[in-house]
Amino acid sequence: MANVCEICGKGHSMGNKVTLRGKAKYLGGVGTKITGITRRKFKPNLQTAKAVMPNGEHKKLRVCTQCIRSGYVKKVVRHRPFKLPSEERGR
Numbered sequence: 482m483a484n485v486c487e488i489c490g491k492g493h494s495m496g497n498k499v500t501l502r503g504k505a506k507y508l509g510g511v512g513t514k515i516t517g518i519t520r521r522k523f524k525p526n527l528q529t530a531k532a533v534m535p536n537g538e539h540k541k542l543r544v545c546t547q548c549i550r551s552g553y554v555k556k557v558v559r560h561r562p563f564k565l566p567s568e569e570r571g572r
Contacts, residue, residue, distance in 0.1 A: 484524055486545040488553050493522045531557040 485492045500517040504510025526546045533555045534540050544554050 484527065485543075486525060486527060486548060487542045488544050488548040491525045491545050491547075493524050496521055496523055530554055533557055 483492070498519045498521045499515055500519075501513045502516045503513040506512050527543050528546060528549065530542055530544055530549060531539055532542050532544070539557050542554065548554055549556075
């Protein structure tokens, strides 16, 4: 699939790249001027993450970082958390 999040469907969006010339007034110049405007793409921050699906299987997904942070993706736990030997014996 293209550069699209598999959870929320976020894809690229278009915008402008503005090229400026000159020194800002607050720095002692006469002000900045726009010398060029070109189109550009804003791409989503996609990561490949191993996720647990609702039916229990593990699958690799390309998801955006906001879906990972907000908890829409349940990541696979590869190792059990570390426990001290004294905790295992049952203090």
